[in-house]
Amino acid sequence: xxxxxxxxxxxxxxxxxxxxxxxxAPRDPLPVLPSTPLAxxxxxxxxxxxxxxxxxxxxxxxxASGASTTATGECSRPDPKRTIASHDGHTTxxxxxxxxxxxxxxxxxxxxxxICVSRDGGPPxxxxxGHAAGPNESVERTLASFGPLVLSPDxxxxxxxxxxxxxxxxxxxxxxxxGKERFLFDGAIEAAIVSGRDKGAYLASHYRLDDAHPIxxxxxxxxxxxxxxxxxxGKTLRKLTEVxxxxxxxxxVGGVTGIDPDE
Numbered sequence: 001x002x003x004x005x006x007x008x009x010x011x012x013x014x015x016x017x018x019x020x021x022x023x024x025a026p027r028d029p030l031p032v033l034p035s036t037p038l039a040x041x042x043x044x045x046x047x048x049x050x051x052x053x054x055x056x057x058x059x060x061x062x063x064a065s066g067a068s069t070t071a072t073g074e075c076s077r078p079d080p081k082r083t084i085a086s087h088d089g090h091t092t093x094x095x096x097x098x099x100x101x102x103x104x105x106x107x108x109x110x111x112x113x114x115i116c117v118s119r120d121g122g123p124p125x126x127x128x129x130g131h132a133a134g135p136n137e138s139v140e141r142t143l144a145s146f147g148p149l150v151l152s153p154d155x156x157x158x159x160x161x162x163x164x165x166x167x168x169x170x171x172x173x174x175x176x177x178x179g180k181e182r183f184l185f186d187g188a189i190e191a192a193i194v195s196g197r198d199k200g201a202y203l204a205s206h207y208r209l210d211d212a213h214p215i216x217x218x219x220x221x222x223x224x225x226x227x228x229x230x231x232x233x234g235k236t237l238r239k240l241t242e243v244x245x246x247x248x249x250x251x252x253v254g255g256v257t258g259i260d261p262d263e
Contacts, residue, residue, distance in 0.1 A: 074096065075116035075123075075125065075126060076096065078095070079095045079096070080094075082094060082095035084151060087151065087153065088155060090120050091120075092117070092124075093115065093116070093117050093149060093176075094115070095113050095114070095116075095149070096114050096115075096116050096124075097112070098112045099112075100112075103142070105132070105142050105144050105164075107166060110145045112144075113144060114127075114129050114130050115128035115146060115174070127158070128143060130146075131144075132144070139164050139165055140164045140170040142164055142170075143181075144162060144163045145163040146162055147162065147169055147188055148160065148188055150189050150190070150191060150192060150202070151192070152192060153192050156175065156176055156177065157174070158176055159173050159189040160172055160173075164186065165186065167208075168186045168208070169186075169188055169207075170183055170186055170187075171185050171188050173189075173232070184230075185204070185230070186207075187205050187206035188206075189234075190202075190203045190205055190249075191249070191253035191255070193229065193248060193252050193253055194252065195251070196248065196251065198229045198237070198248065203227065204230045204234075205225055205226070205227055206228070207224070208226060226240075227242070227245035
């Protein structure tokens with residue numbers, strides 16, 4: 001079962017448990033989000049995000065007066081596939097990659113990345129600076145290989161995935177106004193739930209060790225994905241079956257998700 005991220009969204013769930021065993025196989029890269037929303041007629045927020053994606057591709061280009069719209073160095077190499085816009089259209093968040101430097105993770109040395117923010121077309125600034133976990137820090141303090149970017153409906157919080165354990169990434173959140181960042185749980189927040197019984201919460205995914213399938217299993221390679229509904233603080237509100245997760249992905253997140261209801 002593959003799980004994707006969005007032009008707002010990405011994989012799903014459950015409360016912080018014991019960190020996955022480092023002996024398990026590495027987590028597969030997150031799949032690329034589909035380019036079209038689930039609804040036949042895109043919502044206003046979906047149209048705003050599409051417009052922002054186009055704006056994001058202009059980050060680093062000169063404006064009509066010939067002045068550069070971004071500083072050189074940090075934030076100068078945006079990844080268009082990891083770029084999202086706020087619901088009000090005033091803020092663009094993107095991952096900037098600097099291949100000249102690397103960050104050590106539990107899996108490999110990854111290209112250095114930062115998460116940058118630009119407001120009202122102004123010069124982008126680093127919101128989350130990538131770095132390896134310190135010598136006295138747990139692996140979840142690694143900030144690298146950023147995964148799904150998901151904005152809260154009120155545009156105050158950015159949820160993002162980062163490299164962590166061999167078996168699983170880690171979900172983090174950062175306040176856009178202050179830059180205050182914290183680790184939430186092992187896994188990823190895939191989407192904000194904007195309708196239905198879980199409105200106001202978030203769809204989350206986790207890769208956990210699966211005793212029923214050994215590492216040699218071609219299906220799970222020692223891991224299995226599970227889903228849950230979580231609060232903005234990463235607390236598990238309820239666990240989901242595959243059927244429930246697919247229904248929420250199809251009807252309650254207001255856009256694209258990594259769960260394919262037809263799989």
